[in-house]
Amino acid sequence: MSHPIIIIGSGLAGYNLAREFRKLDQITPLTIIAEDSADFYSKPMLSNALAGKKTAASLMMKSARKMAEELNAAILPFAEVVGIDIANQQVLLIDGAALVYQDLILALGADQIYLPLGGNAGDDVISVNNLQEYAEFAAKLPELKTVGILGAGLIGCEFANDLLALGIKPIVLDLAGWPLSRLLPETAGHYLAAQLTAAGVEFHFGVAAQNYDHMEGRYLLGLNDGSIIEVGMLLSAIGLRPRIHLAESAGLKVNRGIVVDQTLQTSQPHIYALGDCAEVMGLNLPFVMPIMHCARALAATLAGTPTPVKYPAMPVQIKTPACPTVVAPPAPGAQGQWQVSPVEGGIDARFVGARGELLGFALLGAATKEKQALTGQLPAVLA
Known part of the structure; x- marks a missing residue:
């Protein structure tokens, strides 16, 4: 054999x-x-x-x-x-x-990235990167009113939206000025932030966590601007x-x-x-x-037939029902500019090259209906 x-x-x-x-x-x-x-x-x-x-x-x-x-x-x-x-x-x-x-x-x-935090509760920061961690996370939620989330990227925003279903207030922190900052242009990012805020998410942009302490039964998160936020637990979602x-x-x-x-x-x-x-x-x-x-x-x-992988255009659906969002980021280093158009109930943002060719897009709210039509115009990610 x-x-x-x-x-x-x-x-x-x-x-x-x-x-x-x-x-x-x-x-x-x-x-x-x-x-x-x-x-x-x-x-x-x-x-x-x-x-x-x-x-x-x-x-x-x-x-x-x-x-x-x-x-x-x-x-x-x-x-x-x-x-x-x-x-x-x-x-x-x-x-x-x-x-x-x-x-x-x-x-x-991949593993969740953890920030080095001062304070006495650094070991209590959690991540949800596998089924066991999800079980431990979910078991703690019935007793909580708030959950702090480090990172307003894809995972941070998805967990924030999901926590709303339990009546828990997500408090999301990010150094950037808007959520999904690596995927969305600024106007689209602010629109997403507004929709999630209206649904019950609390954002703090342009700040970083410095200390995490457990004192007298409370978790206190100290930020680099000197402010202190009380949270029920702290979830790391800053990247993989x-x-x-x-x-x-x-x-x-x-x-x-x-x-x-x-x-x-x-x-x-x-x-x-x-x-x-x-x-x-x-x-x-x-x-x-x-x-x-x-x-x-x-x-x-x-199986015996050498086959190179090819990536077509692959838009990513962000799981934020409070503001449906689909992104197809332009390739790293792509030359062009974002053209952002507010539409009724959403944002239509397109990354366009020098010759007018579509190189990426971000569709929010009602604009997500354009996903299929625009995907067909995008170049392959890896030909």
């Missing part, structure tokens, strides 16, 4: 790759290594699960045992990988096991850091993420990466659609 293809990671990237591969190859042994229970769930659903009254148990779609049966795969839950022996094509586990691979795929995901340590320690090329070419191969033959941990031709895109395109392309490559 041939050595297995080994996938490290049981998130959307790892499991979707396994599913796509099994459509093409039902015979090659397949092993999936997970640091957690390896139960299948959709991580993007964590940031809007409260409004749907979802528990951690109901978010879990299939058990690891069921996934193993469906994929005809060996699944190793709660297994810690401590190294990769490239010369001998082995994955090294903390229990001393050495698993030989035919091909190795790194689907490691791709998990590159395993690859880096094995001598693979890394940058922001694990560097891969258009076939998703790393700097070493027989080792690939996809998902939040991967940097594909300079692009690190922690969204569902890039993962799906990568999974299909890499599955074909692993």
